[in-house]
Amino acid sequence: MATGTQRDVIEGVDLTGDEYTVTQKLLRNKYKVYDEDGELILRAKQKLFKMKEEFPFTDPDGDDVFEIKAESILDHAGDYTLTEADSGDAIAVLDKNWTLLSHKWKIRDPDDERLLAKIESRGALLELVRNLPYIGIVTGLIPHKYSIEDTDGNDIGEIAGQLSLADTYEITVEDSGDADKEALVASAIAIDALEGN
Numbered sequence: 001m002a003t004g005t006q007r008d009v010i011e012g013v014d015l016t017g018d019e020y021t022v023t024q025k026l027l028r029n030k031y032k033v034y035d036e037d038g039e040l041i042l043r044a045k046q047k048l049f050k051m052k053e054e055f056p057f058t059d060p061d062g063d064d065v066f067e068i069k070a071e072s073i074l075d076h077a078g079d080y081t082l083t084e085a086d087s088g089d090a091i092a093v094l095d096k097n098w099t100l101l102s103h104k105w106k107i108r109d110p111d112d113e114r115l116l117a118k119i120e121s122r123g124a125l126l127e128l129v130r131n132l133p134y135i136g137i138v139t140g141l142i143p144h145k146y147s148i149e150d151t152d153g154n155d156i157g158e159i160a161g162q163l164s165l166a167d168t169y170e171i172t173v174e175d176s177g178d179a180d181k182e183a184l185v186a187s188a189i190a191i192d193a194l195e196g197n
Helices: 124-130 135-139 181-194
Strands: 019-024 030-034 040-045 054-058 064-070 080-084 090-097 104-108 115-121 145-149 155-162 167-173
Touching: 019 181, 030 181, 040 181, 054 181, 064 181, 080 181, 090 181, 104 181, 115 181, 145 181, 155 181, 167 181
Parallel strands: none
Antiparallel strands: 019 030, 019 167, 030 040, 040 054, 054 064, 064 080, 080 090, 090 104, 104 115, 115 145, 145 155, 155 167
């Protein structure tokens, strides 16, 4: 991957642009990722009935390119590893920090565990209201927004939900900093499913 960590580009995946559109099936965590030109570049789906959360990603031809998998059974609080399909090499580790008022995630290097980026929901009060019975059903229709920050807390992108019948959102990554764009895009999709957005 041609980013801050200087890995080779994953075969069959072009994430050199700055903007991506993600659509989700209405009743299932099944995703399609499109580039700025509207071309399908990735597919992903959460595997059902697995003891460990699992998200395989394929190219438009259906070939496996990478996956996110929980490190332990029923892991709700962190350590989801993003690995390349061909080599099995870890690209990044995704950790959730539990807070009442926001969704906070860290993307770490799989080798030395250093922080590469952070993804955090915007609107603490809205997140609190979303968790209330009955009211949460209505506020659940309001699209989620997340900021993507580098290790110094600078904004490098965002994930912005769109008001639509199908779950649709835009991922913008202006500068991936120390993280690979593959890690940021895959993490955004996994967060949507894991948070039940």
